[in-house]
Amino acid sequence: MISLDSLIRDVVVDGRTYAAVNVAGLAGVYASAPSRLPFSLKILAENMVRNILWERLAPENLTRLLSWRPEGFAPVGISFYPARVLMQDFTGVPALCDLAAMRDAAVKAGFPPERINPEVPVDLIIDHSVQVDFFGMKGALEKNVGLEFDRNRERYAFLKWAQKSFDNLKIVPPNSGICHQINLEKLGTVAVSSTYKDRAWAFPDSLVGTDSHTPMINALGTLGWGVGGIEAEAVMMGQPLSMRLPSVTGVRICGAPNKGVTATDVVLYVTERLRQEVVVEQFVEYFGPSLAALSLPDRATIANMTPENGATVGLFPVDEVTIEYLRATGRDAAARFAEAYAKEIGLFHDPAEEPSYNRVIELDLSDITPCVAGPSRPQDRIPLQKLKPAMQAAFGGGKKGRDISMDGKLCRVQDGSVVIAAITSCTNTSNPHVMLGAGLIAKKAAALGLSIPPYVKTSLAPGSKAVVKYLEDAGLMTPLESLGFHLAGFGCTTCIGNSGPLPPKVAHVVEEENLNVSAVLSGNRNFEARIHQKVRSNFLASPMLVVLFALAGRTDIDLMHERIGCTPEGKEIFMADLWPSREEIDAVVARCISPATFTSTYASLYDGDAHWQGIDSGSGLTFDWDKASTYIRKPPFFDDFSLTPPAMENITDARVLAKLGDSVTTDHISPAGAIPPSYPAGAYLTDQGVTPDAYNSYGSRRGNHEVMMRGTFGNIRIKNELAHGREGAYTTLFPDHEERFIFDAAQTYGKHRTPLVVLAGTEYGTGSSRDWAAKGSLLLGIRAVIAESFERIHRSNLVGMGVLPLEFMEDESARTLNLNGTETFSLSGLDTLEAGGTLSVRAQKETGQAILFGVKVRLDTAKEVETYRHGGILPMVLRELLEK
Template identity: 50%
Template sequence: MATAPTLLIDPFSARDTFETGNGKAGIYRLSKLEELGHTKVAALPYSIRVLLESCLRNCDGYTVTEDDVKKLANWTASRGVLAPGDSGVEVPFKPARVVLQDFTGVPCVVDLAAMRSAMQRLGGDPEKINPLVPVDLVIDHSVQVDYFASDTALDLNIELEFTRNRERYEFLRWGQEAFDNFRVVPPGTGIVHQVNLEYLAKCVFLLDDHAGKVALPDSLVGTDSHTTMIDGLGVVGWGVGGIEAEGVMLGQPIYMLMPEVVGMQLIGKLPAGATATDLVLTVTELLRKEKVVGKFVEFYGDGVSTMSLADRATIANMSPEYGATMGFFPIDEETLRYLRRTGRTEAEVELVERYTKEQGLFRTDDTPIPTFTKTVKLDLSTVVPSLAGPKRPQDRIALTDMKSTWKRDLDEVYGKRPGNGTPQGRWEGEGGQPAEPAASAVAEAAVAVADPGFDGVDIANNGETFPIQHGSVVIAAITSCTNTSNPSVMIAAGLVAKKAVEKGLTVPPHVKTSLAPGSRVVTDYFEKSGLDKYLDQIGFNTVGYGCTTCIGNSGPLPEPIANAVSEYDLVVSGVLSGNRNFEGRINPHVKANYLASPPLVVAYALAGTTDIDLTNEPVGTGKNGKPVMLADIWPTHTDVQSAVDSSVLPEMFQAQYDNVWAKNPKWNAIEVTGGELYEWNDASTYIQEPPFLVDLKPEVESIKPIMGARCLALLGDSVTTDHISPAGAIAKDSPAGKFLQAAGVEPRDFNSYGARRGNDRVMTRGTFANIRIRNQLAPGTEGGVTQHLPDGQEMSIYDAAMKYRDEKIPLVVLAGSEYGTGSSRDWAAKGAFLLGVRAVLAVSYERIHRSNLVMMGVLPLEFPGGETWESLGLTGKEIFDFPELNDNLKPRQSLKVIAKRTEGKPIEFSATVRIDTPVELDYYRNGGILQTVLRKLMKG
C-alpha cells in the first residue's frame, strides 16, 4: 500500500508573529503570498482572503497542497465562472469549528455512533471516530407552541418538550460524555444562530500548532442553512448537510469549486418606517433575480457603515432564501462595537482588532474595494415596509399592495373568491373540543364554499363566538433566528404592543399569538424596557426559547378552528417574523403564510386578517370608539433607538451565557448510560442504528450502470427539502403515522418529523410525505402519492418504493428547476436513498441538496441546457437506463440517458453529471461520505 507523502509545514514561510495585546502569537501572513508574486491581497474579496488563510495555514502537501494555495491566491473575477463542460477549479477549506442544531445534529451524532459500531465490526478502533475540531450543538428545534397567550405557556411547553424528547435528550447526553470536542447547549437557552452570534463566535481564535499559539479567523460550517447569519459578524460560515459536517468533524476538508463572489453595494440609509426585515426581504427579492445560487455575496459601500450589526446579521441569515452560499460583511468598527455590546472581554476584542488589521481583514470606508465577479447596487433609502408570501420568501409584497395582492392570490393561487354574504355554518366547542356539525350544516357549507357570497363560518370556542373566513390570521408568531436576534425590530414590536394596549386594541380570538425569543437576553431587555407586560396583554407571551413556528413547530390550532378550516376549505393566513414560508411548513391547516417584521406581525395580529390595507384602513377600533390607524401605533426610529440604547446591556449577555452548559436543571438531571459504544435499542422510536454502514465491506465496489429504473416522483419547479423531507407534523394516516401507531405510539405523542430524525424507519416513511407536494405521476393528488408502474396502481410513495424494492427495480426522480431549495436537510437525500432512488434528473439544484445527494451515493443529473422533462416529452412512465455509468465517470461529464416507452422510439438525451469535483466523485464511488471516511480511517 502506498504511503502518504511527507507532510510539509509552512512551505511558503508565511508563519510570523504579532502582538495580540496579551503577548505574542503566530500569524500566517497573506502578505507573504503577495511578496512571492502569487496574489494582490487588496484585490481579493474579504471572504476569499479568509479561505486563503485557511489554505495557507493548513498547507501540508497532502490534504492541502501548495498548488491549492496558489490556485486560490490567483482568484480573479472570472475564476469560478463555469463554461459548459468545465469541471471548475477545486479548492479545499478546513473550517475552525462546526455548529449543529438538534434536528440536524441528532442524526449527525447517530451517524458518528453508527460509525463507531461499524468500526468495531470491521475490527478497527472505535475511538478513532471522534470530532477532531470543536463541535457545539444547540438544542433549539424541539420546543413546540402547544400553549400560548398565557403566563404559564413557557413552563408548560418546556415540560412537554422534555417529555416528548426524553429519548433524544438521553442520547445527546450520552454523546456529550462519549465524544471529545463536543459540547451541548441545553434546551431553553436560545436559537443556535443567535447563541452563535452572541456567544460562541469569537471572530478570531487562538489555537496551538507545531510552533505554539497561533491566531486564525473564526470560521465554521453548520447543519442548518441559516448558519450564514454569522457572516454578519465577519465570520465565514455556511450551512452544509449533516453528512458533510460529519466529514469536517472527522478532519476532512470541504472541497468546493472556486466560488464566484458577487459584490452588493449598499448606499444611503433606511428611511423612517422601514425595518431591517423590510430590507432583507428587498435584498432577497433582488438577489434571487440576480441568480446568485451557489455564489458568495459580499456587501460593501457607505451604506454598510450606517447599518447596525444586528441588521447585517438579519441580511446574512437569509442567504439561503436568495440562494447564495453566504452573504458576507467584513469585520469593521461596528463589529468591534457589537462584540463589546454582547459582553465579550476587552482582551478578545483587542485580539480581533489587532489580528484583522495585521492580516488585511479589517474593512473601513477608505480601504480599496475588492474585485468582484459582478456587482449589484441597492439604495437603502428605497426600501419600503414589506411582507413576503404566500409561499416563498423571495416573493416580496409592498405593504401598500398587500390587500390587492391577497385578493389576486386568493383567486389565482387558491381558486377562491371572497364573498359579500354572511358567515355560513357553525362550529361549537368547549375547552377546545369541537362538536361535529350537523349533516345539514356540512351540506350548507359545501354550497357556501362554492358560492362567491361565502364569507366564512362562525366558531364557538371557550365561551366565545367569532367568525373566520378567507384571509383570517390564525397564526401570528414573533419567531425565528432572522429577526429575534435584532433588538431594533423586537423593541419595535414591543412599542407597537404598548401603543395598541394604550389605545384599547385587542387581538381577535381566532389568532394564535406567540413570542419565541432567540435568546434569554431578549426577555431581559423586554423586562428592562417594561415592554413585556404590553406584549403579554395582547397574547404575545413567551412560549419558548427556540425555533418554533418558522420550522413548523407552531403547534396545533384550536380544534374548532382547525376542523372548520378543513371542512370549509378556508384559506386562512399565518404572519410570522421568520425566513421560510414554504407550503405545508408552518402548519398543515394554514395555506397562506407571510413573512413580516415583528412589529408588522403584531399589527396583523391586531387586525386579524390579511385582507386589509394597513396603510389606509384602521387596524381596529380603540376604546374611545374611534378607528386606530397603523401610523397611530407605529414607533419612530428615535423611540426604538432610545429604548435599545437604554435596555440592551452587555451585562445581560454576560449573565445569560455564564456557564451556559450547565444552567438547565432538567437537562442536568438526565441520566447518562453507555460508554464509547452506544447501546442501540430496537424498541426505540427515536434513535435507531441507520442501515448505511451495517453491511459495509472494506473494499470499494465498481460503479455500475443503472438499468431498468422506474420514476418514483415526477415533480415541478422549486420543490423544497420541506417537500422532500418535512420537519413538521406527522399525519395519523401517513406511512410514518401508521408505523408509529403500530409501535404503540399514540398520535398525541407523534412529536414531529424533525424530532424523529434519529430513526430512519420513521424518516424513510416520511420522505416525499409533505401534504402539499404534487407528484404529477398521480395527477389531482396532494401529498406523498404515486403510481406503481406498470400496473398504474395508486398508493403512497413509501409503499410503492417498497414494492419496487421487492421487485429489485431501481428508482429515479424527475424534477424541474431549483430542486432541493431550502433547508440543509440531509434526510431529504438519506430518505431518497433508502427509498431506492439512485438518480435524480432535474433542471437545476440548490447547492446543499445537490451536495447531499452525492454524499449519499445518489447521482444528481441535469437535463441538457434549456430542456425539461416536459420539453423532452417524458411522462415519468418510461423505463430509464443509464448505460454509460462505470468507473470512468468524470465530474460534470455528459451521460447518456435512455427513456424507453411502451410505444414508439425511446427518448435519448445527454444529461450533465452534477458530481462537481474529484473528491465528490470519490464519495460517490464509495457509496457516500461516511463510507469514504470510515474506509480511510480503517486504513490509516
C-alpha cells in the same frame, strides 16, 4: 513563487505572540495573485496557506484559488478546513447516530471505538424541538418545555450520552435559544487560536453548520455557511470540505432607509433583488458608503436570510462595527484579539480599498418601503399597501367565513383571517430594534385598550434569553403579554413548523369552510404546508408588523391607511398612532441593553434546567441501542460495510418514483412537521404501539430511519405528476399502473431489485439543509436524480449519500424530451465518471420507442467523484479513518 513561510507574521495580543498568515502579502508570493481579493476569498486563502504549512493540503489548492479573476475563471475544485461545526438537534441527532454506528462498524472491523471521534470542535444546540402547544397565557413557557422533555426524553438521553462519550462535542441544552443567535451573541469570536508543533497560531473563525441559516454569522465577518448533516459529519471527522471556487458578487449599499422601514423590510427587499439577479451558489459580499451605518444586528438580519436569496455566503467585512458589537455583548477579550489580528494580516475593512468582484449589484436603501413576503416563498415581496388586493385576488369568487364563539366573544373566522401571529426566529429576534419596536407598539395598543381577536394564536419565542431580559428591563414584556404575546419558548418554533395545533374551533371552521387563512411571523421560511398544514397564506414580516396584523386580525387590509381597531370609546386607531419613531426605539436600546445583558444570559449556557439535569444516560464508548425505541434506531448505512469500495455499476432499467416540477423544496422531500396517521410513517408508529397524540413530529424522530424513510416525499402538498393530479405522497407503480404511497411503491420496486430515479425541474432541493432528503432518497432505492438544476446543499447531500445528481443539458428538460415518467431509464458510463462530465441516458417508453439524451454529471470536484465511488461520504470517511 517564494516560500510560503514568508507570509507568516507575529501578532501580539495581551502579551502573547501568535503566528499568523498575512493574506495581504499574497501578491508578493504568487505574482499571479489578484491584488484585491474579496474578503471571503482572503479567508479561504489564509485557510489554504496555513493548511499547506500544516501539511494537510497540497499547494495546488492555493494555485487554484488564486486563479480567481473578477473577469472570469475556470470552476476549479478547492478544499477548505472549517475551524468548527455548528449543529441543531434535528440535524445533529442523526449525525451523532451515524457516528455511533461508525463506532459499532469500527469495533466489528477489529478497531478501537475511540478511533471515531470529532477532530474539530462541535457545538450542538438543542433548539428545534419546542412546540407552541400552550400560548397566550402565563406559564406557557414552562408547560411547553415540560411537554418538550416528555416527548423527547429518548433523544435527549442519547445526546447526553454523546456529550460524555465523544471528545470535542459540547451540547447546549433545550430552553436556551436558537443556534444562530447563540452563535452570534456568544460562540462567534471573529478570530481563534490553536497550537501546531508547539507554536500558537491565530486565524479567522470559520464554520459550517447543519442548518441553512448558518450564514447569519457572516455579519461578524466570519466565513460560514450551511451544509448537510452528511458533509458536516465529514468535517467533524477531520475531512476538508470539497467545493468549487465560487463567483463572488459585491452588493454596494448606499442611501438611507425611509421613515418606518425596518431591518426586516431591508432583508425582504434584498432577498427579492438577489433572487432576481440569480446569485445561486455564489458568495455575496456587502460593501459601500452606507455599510458603516448598518448596525451589527441589522447586518445579521440580512446575513441570516442568505439561503433565501440563493447565495452560499452573505459576508460583511470586519470593521469597527464588528469590534464594537463584540464589546457590547460582553466579549472584550475576543474584541481585542479580533481587532489586532484582522488589522495585522489584512482582513480589516478599509473603505478606501474596495475589493474586486465578479459583478456588482447596486442596492439603494432609500428604495425600500414597508413590506411582507409570501404567501409561500420568502422572495415574493409584497409592499404593504399592495397586500390587500393580493389577498382579495387569492380569494377568487368572494370571501367565505363563519361566526364562532371564543372566550365568550362572537367573532368571524374567514378568508384572510390571521390565525397565527408569531414573533419568532433567529432572523429578527436577534435584532433589538425590531423587538423593542414590537414591544413599544404593544405598549401603545394596550394603553389605548386595543385587543387581539381571540381566534389569533399569538406567541413569542425569542432566539436567546437576552431578548426577554432587555424587554423586561424596558418594561415591555407586560404590554406584550396583555395582548397575548406570552413567552412560549426559547427556540425555533413557528418558523420550522412547530407552531402547534390551532384552537379546535378555529381548525374546525377552517377545514369545514375550506378557508384561506393566514399566518404572520417574523421568520425566514414560509413554504407550502411548512408553518401549519391548515394555513395556506403565510407571510414573513417584522415583529412590529406581526403585532399590528394580530391586532387587525386579518391580512386583507391596507395597514398604511385602514384602521387597526377601535378603542373601547369607539375611536379609530391607525398604524401611525402605534408606530414608534426610530428615536423612541434608539432611546430604549441605549437605556436597556448593556454588556451585562449578555454576560449574565450566557453565564450558565451549558448547565441546563432541572429537566435536563434529571435525564439519565449511559456512558460507554459505544451506544446501547434499544430495538424497541421509536426515536433512536441504529442507522443501516454501515450494515454491509467493507474496507474496500464496491465496484461501480451502470444503472439499468430504472423506474421513475416521482416526476416533479420546479422549486421542489426539501420541505417537500424531507420528512418535516406533523405525521399524518393515514400515511406510512403514521401506520408504522401505530404498529409500534404509538398513539397519534404521541406521534410528535418528523423532526423529533430524525434518529429513527424507519420513520424517516417512510416520510420521504411525504409532504401533503407535494405534486407528483405520476399521481394524476392528487396532492400528497402518492405515485403510480409500474408496470401495473397502480396508485400507491411513494414508500409502498419503493418497497415493491426494492423486492424486484428495480433501481429508481427522480425527474425534476429547476431549483430541485431548495430549502433547509435537511440531510434526510438525501438519506431518505437512498433508503427508498433512488440511484439518481435528473433535474434541470439543483440547490447547492441538497446536491451535495445527494452526493454524500451516493445518489447521483444529474442535470439535463441546456434548453432540455423532461418536457422538451417528452418524458412522462412511464419509461424505464438506463444510464451508462458510470465506470468512467469525471467531475463535470456527461453520461448517456436511454429512456424506453412502454411502446418500445427509445429516447436517447445526454446529462451533465453534477459531481463538481474530484473529491466528489471519489465520494460517489465509495458509495457516499460516510463509508469513505470510515475507510480513511480505519486505514490510518
